[in-house]
Amino acid sequence: MAQTNAYQVGQVWTYDTAAEDSGSLIKIQAIEMVGPEDKQQTIYHISMSDIALKGASQDRINAGHLPVSRETLDMSVTSLTSNPQDFPDLDYRTGMAEWRRANGGWFTISLQDIAGVLRKSFARVPTD
Numbered sequence: 001m002a003q004t005n006a007y008q009v010g011q012v013w014t015y016d017t018a019a020e021d022s023g024s025l026i027k028i029q030a031i032e033m034v035g036p037e038d039k040q041q042t043i044y045h046i047s048m049s050d051i052a053l054k055g056a057s058q059d060r061i062n063a064g065h066l067p068v069s070r071e072t073l074d075m076s077v078t079s080l081t082s083n084p085q086d087f088p089d090l091d092y093r094t095g096m097a098e099w100r101r102a103n104g105g106w107f108t109i110s111l112q113d114i115a116g117v118l119r120k121s122f123a124r125v126p127t128d
Contacts, residue, residue: 005077007031007044007070012084013077015111020052025081026111029065029092043067043106045099047090051115053122062088063118065095067106076111 012027030045046066053059081087098104107114 005074005080007073010084012081012087013073014079014081015076016078018112018115021050021112021115024048024050024115025087026077027084027087027090030096041106042070044070044073045092045096046073047087047092048111048115048118049088049090051118053119061118061122062090064090065092065099066114067096067099067104068111068114069106069108072107072109072111072114 007028009028009031012025015024015026017024026046026048028044028046032043032045033040034043035041044067046068048063048066050060051063053061109117
């Protein structure tokens, strides 16, 4: 169910994950307004930790930069963590700079779906 929260830079949130991504967290790294003045959108630059590559695999990845909408956060986050220092130190600045150079878009799907997209992107092709 969608909710409305006061999001701030530095917050670490749990979110509704797929079973294989249990324990994954997101951190809000930056917040900015983009788009033409009459249609500005708030974009949240997040990092995501501990995404399983394959099923319940021990192989896990982190995503340093993912631009998302407020709707993505509202439909996905479940609780603000009380211990944000547990989040890994991830470089989001490089990805955010590339995103700006490319005039990139942003995700409007759930965080669980974004983790699924990342998993598919990193899927290994069988070598047999």
